[in-house]
Amino acid sequence: MSIISQHFQESAASILNNIHLESQIEAAAKAIYASFETGNKLLICGNGGSAADAQHLSSELLNRYKRERRELPGIALTTDGSTLTSIGNDYDYSEVFSKQVSALGNAGDVLMVITTSGNSANIMKAVEIAHEKSVTVVALNGKGGGKLSPLLTDSDFDLVVAGDVTARIQEVHGLIIHCLCELIDSYILD
Numbered sequence: 326m327s328i329i330s331q332h333f334q335e336s337a338a339s340i341l342n343n344i345h346l347e348s349q350i351e352a353a354a355k356a357i358y359a360s361f362e363t364g365n366k367l368l369i370c371g372n373g374g375s376a377a378d379a380q381h382l383s384s385e386l387l388n389r390y391k392r393e394r395r396e397l398p399g400i401a402l403t404t405d406g407s408t409l410t411s412i413g414n415d416y417d418y419s420e421v422f423s424k425q426v427s428a429l430g431n432a433g434d435v436l437m438v439i440t441t442s443g444n445s446a447n448i449m450k451a452v453e454i455a456h457e458k459s460v461t462v463v464a465l466n467g468k469g470g471g472k473l474s475p476l477l478t479d480s481d482f483d484l485v486v487a488g489d490v491t492a493r494i495q496e497v498h499g500l501i502i503h504c505l506c507e508l509i510d511s512y513i514l515d
């Protein structure tokens with residue numbers, strides 16, 4: 326089988342192997358929508374490809390997904406190079422998201438953390454600060470949940486994608502992000 330055929334086959338299998346996340350995706354969408362309805366916001370963070378996913382989601386909320394609706398407050402914490410480099414330089418890379426959550430997070434907001442391993446230190450520190458500030462956490466997680474899953478509480482949402490290949494987990498995260506957008510649009514418009 327060619328590399329490309331193998332990628333398509335494995336991606337399709339991985340996506341179908343994660344349909345069991347349906348009710349958790351719906352619950353997370355309701356929590357994010359409820360936060361918007363009370364005038365709160367969504368903060369989103371992740372590293373590498375997951376940073377791109379964070380920005381992908383924020384653009385679909387701030388601007389639009391498919392349908393015309395009001396602009397929604399989804400903010401990626403991955404875009405401000407000055408803030409990211411100064412925190413990394415003056416403190417530690419593990420604090421690049423937590424310090425932003427500390428500055429921007431309010432009770433009733435939601436923090437979405439996107440990680441394929443559940444083991445990125447800056448993600449875990451962001452979650453700790455979110456809890457201190459009564460910010461609910463939605464985790465797009467993978468590889469069994471890593472060190473992140475045990476940190477999450479009953480009020481959080483831990484969407485652990487089955488599988489152990491980073492790329493395949495990221496593809497399911499992308500699909501989940503579009504499901505969330507579709508659901509939130511439907512709660513607002515239908």
Ligand SMILES: O=C(CO)[C@@H](O)[C@H](O)[C@H](O)[C@H](O)COP(=O)(O)O
Pocket residue numbers: 372373374375439440441442443444445448491492495
């Ligand atoms: O996109 C990819 C691999 O597909 C990489 O950039 C990947 O996102 C980076 O290695 C991240 O640092 C991985 O972080 P995490 O998913 O383990 O939290």
Ligand SMILES: [Zn+2]
Pocket residue numbers: 374492495
């Ligand atoms: Zn990638």
